[in-house]
Amino acid sequence: MSKIIFITGASxxxxxxxxxxxxxxxxxxxxxxxxxAALQDLVAIYGDNILPVKLDVTNRNEVLEAVNHIEKHFGNxxxxxxxxxxxxxxxTEETSEAEARQQMETNFFGSLWVTQAVLPIFRKQKSGHIVQISSFLGLTTLPLLGLYNASKFAVEGLIETISTEVAHLGIKxxxxxxxxxATDWAGASAAQTSAEIEDYAPVRKAFAETGENPEIWGKPEATIAPILEVVDSENPPLRLLLGKIAFQAMEQVYAQRLKDIETWKAVSIAAHG
Incomplete structure (x- = not known):
């Protein structure tokens, strides 16, 4: 049975x-x-099955209008x-106030506004699936991406919380x-690079050298089957890592976290009083 999919950032x-x-x-x-305009090639092929909608997700009123338009057009x-x-x-030190706010406005608040706008439709239907694109950097961090990391950590907390609030309504x-x-995420999609402070040059150099390893970049086409599987699943996971680097990194990160928790167990319990 065909589904009606609403995707933001689809250009x-x-x-x-x-x-x-x-x-x-x-x-x-x-x-x-x-x-x-970036969607017109899909319109030419798929006609009425695609509805292009102009949207700036940081504009809450625009989001509400867009969701209302989509519901009226497709019915649900x-x-x-x-x-x-x-x-x-x-x-983090190099990041300006304007840059920090724009990062959070788009990555966190944009997701919040869209989710809030769609939830009334899902509640009415007693069904629906929120698929939030986060990052393995919502679970661990890399240098030079402090505000991006923070935005994804925030998104992780938001969606995990929502999942506990809406499960009884049939919403996943x-x-x-x-x-x-190997998309343009580190190119055109990464719209900003902060002004540089020379003391951080070694950090930038190490980061750039890591990125030169072709093995760390996944193939975008390989994500299609997993996304279709998640969307079609009766019991989708709360979290799904995409890519071998994410999987290997999180194995190491969680092993170290569990080790630290166990090492400091007595102190933690004593702190309860």
Whole structure:
């Protein structure tokens, strides 16, 4: 049975790739972008099965209007894929107030506004699936991405909380946590790089050298089957890592966290009083 999929940030990268995959198999897709001209190639192929919607997710009123338009056009929404976002590169000290606020406005508040706008439809239907594109950097961190890391940590807490609030209504939630992929995320989609402080040059150098290893970048096309599987699952996971780097990193991170917790167990228990 075909589904009605609502994807934000669908002009390029994962968003456009997944939108086309859903359309190819016969789903209907509401695809949002700041510039819908980037979606006209899909319109030419899939016609009325795709609804391009101009949307800036940081504008809450615009989000509410867009969701209302999508519901009226398709009749309902089965799956929300919160994909809109960008990466801000720079150390935490280098990040300006404006840059920090824009990062959180897009990656965190944008997801919040869209989710809040869709939830009344899901509640009315007693069904729906929130698929939030996070990152493995919502579970651990890398230098030079402090505000991006923070935005994804915030998104993780938000969606996990929502999942406990809406489960009794038949609504599901999944956090998708990719490692780096060979999209334009580190290029055009990463709209900002903070002004540099020379003392952090060694950190930037080490970060750049890591990125030169082709093995760390996943193939975007390989994510299509996992996303389709998650969307079609009767019991989707709360979290799904995408990519071998994410999997290996989280194995190491959680092993160390559990070790630290156990080492300091007596202190932790004594602190209860």
């Amino acid at each position: 390029k990268g994962f968003g456009k790739l997944w939108a086309e995959a859903f359309l190819k198999r016969g789903d209907k897709v509401a695809a949002t972008a700041r510039n819908t 929404i089965d799956v929300l894929i919160n994909n809109a976002g960008f990466g801000l590169f720079g150390t 939630a999944t956090l998708i946590e990719p490692n780096g992929y």
